[in-house]
Amino acid sequence: MSAVALDKGLQHGLSLAWRGILKIRKNPEQLADVTIAPIVFLVMFTYLFGGALASSTDDYLQMLVPGIMVMNILQASMTAGVQLNTDVSKGVFDRFRSMPIARSAPLVGAVLADVVRYLMCVVVLLVVATIMGYRVQTGPVELVIAIALVLAFGLCFCWASVFVGMLLKTPGAVQGMMFVLIMPLTFGSNVFVGTSTMPGWLRAWADISPVSLLADALRGLLNGGPVAGPLAGSVVWMVAAVAVFFPLATLAYRKRV
Amino acid sequence: MSLAIRAEGLVKHYGETKALDGVDLEVPVGKVVGVLGPNGAGKTTAVRVLATLLRPDAGHATVGGHDVVKDPVRVRSLIGLTGQYASVDEDLSGTENLVLIARLLDHSRAGARARAAELLEQFELTEAAGRPARTYSGGMRRRLDLAASLVGNPAVLYLDEPTTGLDPHARNEVWRVVRKLVADGATVLLTTQYLEEADQLADTITVFDHGRVVAEGRADELKRRVGGQTLQVRPTSLADLDAVQRILGDLTGMRPTRDDDTGLLTAAVSDPVLLSTLVRKLDEAGITADELALRLPSLDEVFLALTGRKAEEGSLV
Ligand SMILES: Nc1ncnc2c1ncn2[C@@H]1O[C@H](COP(=O)(O)OP(=O)(O)OP(=O)(O)O)[C@@H](O)[C@H]1O
Numbered sequence: 001m002s003a004v005a006l007d008k009g010l011q012h013g014l015s016l017a018w019r020g021i022l023k024i025r026k027n028p029e030q031l032a033d034v035t036i037a038p039i040v041f042l043v044m045f046t047y048l049f050g051g052a053l054a055s056s057t058d059d060y061l062q063m064l065v066p067g068i069m070v071m072n073i074l075q076a077s078m079t080a081g082v083q084l085n086t087d088v089s090k091g092v093f094d095r096f097r098s099m100p101i102a103r104s105a106p107l108v109g110a111v112l113a114d115v116v117r118y119l120m121c122v123v124v125l126l127v128v129a130t131i132m133g134y135r136v137q138t139g140p141v142e143l144v145i146a147i148a149l150v151l152a153f154g155l156c157f158c159w160a161s162v163f164v165g166m167l168l169k170t171p172g173a174v175q176g177m178m179f180v181l182i183m184p185l186t187f188g189s190n191v192f193v194g195t196s197t198m199p200g201w202l203r204a205w206a207d208i209s210p211v212s213l214l215a216d217a218l219r220g221l222l223n224g225g226p227v228a229g230p231l232a233g234s235v236v237w238m239v240a241a242v243a244v245f246f247p248l249a250t251l252a253y254r255k256r257v
Numbered sequence: 258m259s260l261a262i263r264a265e266g267l268v269k270h271y272g273e274t275k276a277l278d279g280v281d282l283e284v285p286v287g288k289v290v291g292v293l294g295p296n297g298a299g300k301t302t303a304v305r306v307l308a309t310l311l312r313p314d315a316g317h318a319t320v321g322g323h324d325v326v327k328d329p330v331r332v333r334s335l336i337g338l339t340g341q342y343a344s345v346d347e348d349l350s351g352t353e354n355l356v357l358i359a360r361l362l363d364h365s366r367a368g369a370r371a372r373a374a375e376l377l378e379q380f381e382l383t384e385a386a387g388r389p390a391r392t393y394s395g396g397m398r399r400r401l402d403l404a405a406s407l408v409g410n411p412a413v414l415y416l417d418e419p420t421t422g423l424d425p426h427a428r429n430e431v432w433r434v435v436r437k438l439v440a441d442g443a444t445v446l447l448t449t450q451y452l453e454e455a456d457q458l459a460d461t462i463t464v465f466d467h468g469r470v471v472a473e474g475r476a477d478e479l480k481r482r483v484g485g486q487t488l489q490v491r492p493t494s495l496a497d498l499d500a501v502q503r504i505l506g507d508l509t510g511m512r513p514t515r516d517d518d519t520g521l522l523t524a525a526v527s528d529p530v531l532l533s534t535l536v537r538k539l540d541e542a543g544i545t546a547d548e549l550a551l552r553l554p555s556l557d558e559v560f561l562a563l564t565g566r567k568a569e570e571g572s573l574v
C-alpha cells in the first residue's frame with residue numbers, strides 16, 4: 001500500500017520534473033545565465049593570465065577547466081531555489097497544494113529537473129573547453145565518473161539554494177544572496193590559482209574548501225593524478241552539505257508551502 | 258440535506274488584522290453559495306482555509322465530511338480551486354498547463370491530452386493552446402485557470418472572483434459552465450464583487466464584512482430584510498400624474514418622488530398590501546397605468562445597507 005503511494009509520489013515528481021525541463025527548453029537564457037559566466041571566466045583567465053600563471057596557456061587550461069566545472073555546477077545549483085521561490089510567489093504552488101499530490105512532489109520535481117540542467121551545463125562547458133584545446137587525458141570511464149561526481153555535488157549543494165529560496169521573499173533576492181555566497185566560495189579556492197601564494201588564513205580555508213577539493217578530484221580524474229584524497233574530501237563535504245541543508249531546506253519548505 | 262462544506266467559528270488573524278473573525282458557513286451539496294463582501298472582508302482568506310491552503314487559528318471546517326486541517330489530502334481530492342490571482346505557469350502553453358494538471362491527477366498520457374483539448378475547446382482557448390500563457394490576455398489567463406481547476410471534475414469548486422476582468426461574453430461563458438457543473442451535481446462556493454453574478458448564480462448569498470458574516474439568505478430574502486420596498490407607478494397619460502401623485506401620497510403618507518420626464522412616481526412602502534389598494538383606487542378614479550410595480554431594493558442597495566459601503570465600481574443590477 002505504501003509502495004503504491006511511493007510510486008504515485010515518484011510519478012507526480014516526474015510529471016513536475018517534466019514541467020521543469022519544458023521550462024529549460026522555453027527559456028534557454030536561464031541556462032545561459034549559469035553557463036555563460038563560467039565560460040567567460042574560462043576564456044578570460046586562460047588567455048589573459050594563462051601565460052603568466054602557468055608555464056603555458058595550454059597547461060593553464062588543463063588546470064582551469066575542472067575548476068570551472070565546479071564553478072558552473074555551483075551556479076547551476078542555485079537555480080532550484082530561485083525557481084521554487086518564483087513558483088511560490090506567483091501562486092503556481094497554490095494550485096499544486098490544492099491537489100491530492102504529495103507535498104514533497106514539487107520539490108522532488110524541481111530537483112530532478114535540476115539534474116538535467118546540471119548535465120546540460122557540464123556538456124556545454126566541456127564542448128567549449130574542447131574547442132579551446134582542452135583534452136581529457138584519461139579515458140571515457142574517468143570522464144563519466146567525473147561528470148557523475150559533479151552532478152552529485154550539485155545535487156548535494158542545491159539544498160542550500162532551496163533553503164535560501166524558501167527563506168527569502170523574492171526570486172531576485174534569492175539570486176542575489178546565492179551570488180554573494182558562491183563568488184567568494186569560488187575565488188577562495190584553487191580554481192584559478194594555486195593556493196601557495198595566498199595569505200595563511202585564506203590558504204588554510206582554500207586548501208580544505210569543497211570547491212578546491214572537488215576541483216582537485218576532477219583534475220585527478222580528467223588529467224591524471226591523485227584522486228582518492230580529494231575525492232574523499234569532496235564526499236565528506238557533500239555529506240555534510242546534505243546533512244545540514246537538507247533538513248533546513250525541507251523544514252523551510254514545509255513552513256512556506 | 259447533507260452539507261458539502263461546513264465551517265464553524267473560523268478565525269484567522271494577521272497581527273492586528275482579523276481576516277476571519279468567527280465565520281460560520283454551510284453549503285448544501287449541489288448548491289451555489291455566493292460570498293459577497295467589500296475588499297478585505299476576508300473572502301479570499303475563507304476560501305484558502307476551505308481549500309486547505311491556510312490553517313485557521315481557531316474553529317474548524319469540513320469539506321465532504323473531511324476536516325480541512327486533519328485530513329487535507331481527502332479534501333484535496335474533492336475540490337477544485339480557481340484562486341483570485343491566476344496560478345497558471347506562464348512559461349508553459351495552455352495545453353501543457355492542463356496536461357500537467359491532468360497528469361498530476363493520474364490521468365494517462367493520452368487521457369491527459371484529451372482532457373486538456375476538451376477544456377481548451379470549452380473555454381475557447383483552442384487557438385491559443387500552443388502559446389505560452391505569458392502571452393495570454395488577462396481574461397484568457399483566467400479562463401485557463403478556471404479550466405485547470407476543472408480538470409479533475411471536482412465535486413466542490415471554489416471560485417474566488419472568477420469573472421473579475423472578463424468581458425461580458427467570457428463572463429456569460431463562465432456562468433454557463435458553472436450552471437452546467439451544478440446541474441451535474443457539483444457544489445460551488447463563489448466569491449464575487451459583482452452583485453449581478455451572485456443574483457444570477459447563487460442559491461444563497463453570504464455577506465462578509467470585517468471577517469464576519471453580516472447577513473445570509475436568498476437574494477430576495479436579503480432584499481426584503483433590508484426593507485425599502487418601493488411602489489412605482491407610471492400613468493398612461495401624463496395628465497393623470499397629479500391625481501396619481503395625490504392618491505399615492507394619501508396611501509403611503511409620504512410625498513412620492515416624481516419624475517416629470519418619464520412620468521414615473523415612486524414611493525417607499527412598508528406594507529406590500531398597499532399595492533392592491535392602489536390598484537383599486539386607480540380603478541375607481543378611472544386612471545390606467547403603463548407600469549405598476551412593487552420593487553425590492555437591488556442587491557447593490559442591500560450591500561450598501563449591510564456594509565455601509567458601495568459594491569465595487571462596475572457592478573451591475
Ligand atoms: N498574508 C497576509 N498577511 C497579512 N494580512 C493579510 C494576509 N492575507 C490577507 N490579509 C488581510 O486580511 C484581510 C482579509 O483579506 P482577504 O484577502 O481575505 O480579503 P478579500 O475579502 O478577499 O478582499 P478582496 O475583495 O480585496 O479580494 C485583509 O485586511 C488583508 O489585508
Ligand SMILES: [Mg+2]
Pocket residue numbers: 300301302341417
Ligand atoms: Mg479576495
